[in-house]
Amino acid sequence: MAxxxxxxxxxxxxxxxxxxxxxxQRAFKRVSWGKAMMWIFLLxxxxxxxxxxxxxxxxxxxxxxxxxxxxxxxxxxxGGTDLPLLLIAIMTFVLISSSGTxxxxxxxxxxxxxxxxxxxxxxxxxxxxxxxGMQAFEWTKLxxxxxxxxxxxxxxxxxxxxxxMITGFHGTHVSIGVLFLLIIxxxxxxxxxxxxxxxxxxxxxxxxxxxxxxxxxxxxxDLVWVFIFAFFYLW
Amino acid sequence: xxxxxxxQAAAHTEGQQHPLKLYFTVWGLLFVLSAFSYFVDYAxxxxxxxxxxxxxxxxxxxxxxxxxxxxxxxxxxxxxxAILLPPIAVLVFLGIMTxxxxxxxVTRDTxxxxx
Numbered sequence: 001m002a003x004x005x006x007x008x009x010x011x012x013x014x015x016x017x018x019x020x021x022x023x024x025q026r027a028f029k030r031v032s033w034g035k036a037m038m039w040i041f042l043l044x045x046x047x048x049x050x051x052x053x054x055x056x057x058x059x060x061x062x063x064x065x066x067x068x069x070x071x072x073x074x075x076x077x078x079g080g081t082d083l084p085l086l087l088i089a090i091m092t093f094v095l096i097s098s099s100g101t102x103x104x105x106x107x108x109x110x111x112x113x114x115x116x117x118x119x120x121x122x123x124x125x126x127x128x129x130x131x132x133g134m135q136a137f138e139w140t141k142l143x144x145x146x147x148x149x150x151x152x153x154x155x156x157x158x159x160x161x162x163x164x165m166i167t168g169f170h171g172t173h174v175s176i177g178v179l180f181l182l183i184i185x186x187x188x189x190x191x192x193x194x195x196x197x198x199x200x201x202x203x204x205x206x207x208x209x210x211x212x213x214x215x216x217x218x219x220x221x222d223l224v225w226v227f228i229f230a231f232f233y234l235w
Numbered sequence: 236x237x238x239x240x241x242x243q244a245a246a247h248t249e250g251q252q253h254p255l256k257l258y259f260t261v262w263g264l265l266f267v268l269s270a271f272s273y274f275v276d277y278a279x280x281x282x283x284x285x286x287x288x289x290x291x292x293x294x295x296x297x298x299x300x301x302x303x304x305x306x307x308x309x310x311x312x313x314x315x316x317a318i319l320l321p322p323i324a325v326l327v328f329l330g331i332m333t334x335x336x337x338x339x340x341v342t343r344d345t346x347x348x349x350x
Contacts, residue, residue, distance in 0.1 A: 020313035028314045032313070039318050050325040054332050061336035064343050071276055081281060089273045094271060100262040103304045109343040110252055212251065219304045223297055229269075234276050234285075 006030060009178050038213045042220045045173075049224050052166050053231055059158035060235075068154035070233050074138070091134050092225065095174075098127035099222040102215045109211035114188060117211060121185035124218065128178040135171045139164075163232070170228060173221050184214050251306055268292045268299075278333045 006029055011019050021027045028036045060067050071084040078086070104118035142163070146153045149161040184201065187193060188211070193202055201210040272292040275285055302308040307315055 014285075016311060017313045017316060020311060027317075029311055031310065031314055036314065039314065043318050043321060046322055047325070050322070051326070054325070054328060058332045058336045058339075060342070061333070062339035064340070064347070083278055086271065089269075092269050093266065094275070096262070096265045099265070099300065099304055100258070103258050107252070107255070107258065181249070216305055219300050222304075223300050225301070226293055226296045230272065230289050234272060234289050 006152070023129050032209060034209065034213050035216070038216050042216065045220065045224075049166075049169070049227070052169065053227065056158075056162040056166060059162060060156070063156045063158060067156045068152065068159045070235065073142070073154055074233060076176060085233055087134060087138055090230065091131055092129050094134070095222050095225050098124045098131070099219055101127065103219045106212045106215040109188075109208035112194075112208065114194060116190060117208065118185045118189035121188070121211070121214075123168040123180050125178045125181040125185065128181065128218075131176050132171055133169060135174075139167075140200070153155075166228060166232060170221070170224055170234055177218050177221055180214060181218070184210055187227065210211050246270075253309075257303065261299050261336065264299060265296055268296050 008015065010029070011213060020029055023029075026033075031039075036188045072082075074088055075082045075084045076086040077083075101120050101124045105117050105124060108116040144155075147163070149164055151157050152160045187201065188208075192199070192207055193208055193210075196205040199203065258279075272289055275288050275292075280288065301319075309320070
């Protein structure tokens with residue numbers, strides 16, 4: 001468990017960075033190793049998604065063919081009119097809502113509200129599963145229209161490879177997040193987190209930090225979607 | 236002994252208890268910003284205006300999520316800098332790949348152009 005009480009003489013700001021990193025102890029004060037490791041994992045994941053988006057950018061900028069118009073490709077035909085990007089917009093709102101419920105779950109966890117925490121995490125998992133379901137629908141629609149990683153009827157051939165790679169990798173992240181949400185929520189619902197003793201998720205009774213670490217991962221998935229939404233769908 | 240552990244846990248969490256109102260405000264802002272960026276596409280804005288708006292809304296959303304939902308605003312700078320500064324390398328890579336893509340485009344234009 002991370003000690004919260006910091007020496008009152010420890011400086012803040014830029015001086016604090018020097019003091020923390022040169023303290024001959026752990027550099028990340030007030031943060032448990034679990035949380036620090038999740039942040040470092042998320043940093044590495046940031047690089048992975050950055051490289052995907054950069055390779056997509058390079059393909060799109062260097063191709064001689066016309067890039068498919070995302071606004072048209074991802075439009076839904078409802079009630080006689082084409083609504084551009086409607087499904088993507090709904091997916092965005094679903095994911096943002098799930099981020100909100102996750103933030104609430106973290107807050108309830110630190111307030112030791114066992115059932116509220118678990119319920120909010122189940123709701124987050126449900127919204128995440130909804131997102132993945134809508135993504136499966138979108139994939140099915142595009143595949144039935146003839147979009148393949150090597151060709152598509154709308155324009156530049158690299159479109160399919162970029163689309164399936166980027167959204168597929170993001171969807172995998174969401175799916176893994178849903179599984180972990182269900183595992184942790186179930187453990188909390190059963191009261192495992194209020195029993196004394198250590199496990200791989202807690203260091204003692206009432207240690208709900210795993211909820212916040214889970215939350216970091218979940219918010220990151222939402223964060224990546226913000227960038228995919230801007231660069232892939234709105235460009 | 237168990238009591239002691241709970242007290243310790245309570246002390247530890249004081250730092251990450253924030254008012255409910257803050258979370259709801261950020262939640263609402265994320266909805267509004269998403270609606271704005273969707274509207275940029277819906278209204279069919281083009282060129283520099285489209286790009287500056289999309290990037291602005293994207294960065295605001297990313298900032299809100301990282302700062303408030305992920306509690307980065309309340310962490311010590313030693314952690315914030317260690318996590319937030321390395322992605323600057325991505326911007327360098329972005330510059331390199333932009334130059335490279337332009338070069339590839341021009342080469343394809345010269346070599347594979349229809350006679």
